[in-house]
Amino acid sequence: MDEIFALFIEQVGEPFFRQEVPTSSLERYTGILPKRLLDYWKVHGWCGYGDGIFWTVNPDEYEVAIASLIEGTALESRDKYHLIARGAFGDLYLFGEKTGFSVKILAHLSRYRGSQYELTAADMDREVQSFFLSKEKASVDFDEMFGPARKKLGPLKHDEMYGFVPALAFGGPSDLTKLEKVKTVEHLVLLSQISTLEPYVFSDF
Known part of the structure; x- marks a missing residue:
């Protein structure tokens, strides 16, 4: 196993779910996403790690x-972004075709952090290596x-996350009693309709 990815697994946790990446997806993203990331997809697939605290995903x-x-x-006009990983609560890690791993969205908080480069x-x-090395539980x-x-x-399934109901943007508390298992894509769309993303004060844009 690649040493960098082995360290990532050591820090975040062992894989417990694996979805093979079809050849069509590898071909689609060749020249768009980094070769190193596609190589990781070939070897490891799209997976949940650390009992589902972190997921590599199909951007489609x-x-x-x-x-x-x-x-x-x-963000809308800065780059073409692809989601390549997410957390269990709505942390979204976006890869920009020109700017790399320059954006992290915390959808449950309606906030994002953007890096200017x-x-x-x-x-x-x-x-890609730096991204995976930076992750820990x-x-x-x-x-x-x-x-x-x-x-x-x-435990979460590959298409689920833990979401606050009511959403934090509605003024709901970030309390364990308000968490539910929800479908990830549907919940993210709902959050987008509730509140527009705002940058953190330390965000570059």
Whole structure:
């Protein structure tokens, strides 16, 4: 196994679900996403890690949700983005065709963080390695709620997340009693309709 990916698994947790990546998807994203990422897809598939706290995903399945989330924001015209990974609570990791891993959306909080830089093609594979190396359980566990949520609600399927009902944008509390298992894409679209994404104060744009 690639040393970088082995360290990622050590930090986030073992895979517990795997979906093979079809050749058609590899062909579609050749020249769009970095070769290193496609190589990881070939070897590891799209997976859930750490009991479902972090997921690598099929970008196609999230195109509608991402388009809905970024509509009307500064992100909409900056780059062409593809969702390549997500957390259990609505953390979304976007890859920009010109800017790499420059955007993280926290959909449950209606916030995003954008980094102001452009990358050359030669930088992209290194970006992929840096992205996976930067992940650890604590960084994707919202308020340390993943363990209690999994115990209370059960494990997530590949198309599910833990969502707050009512949504935090409605003024609901970030409390374990308000979490439910919800369909990820549908819930992200709902969140996009409730509140427009706003940048964090430390975001570059």
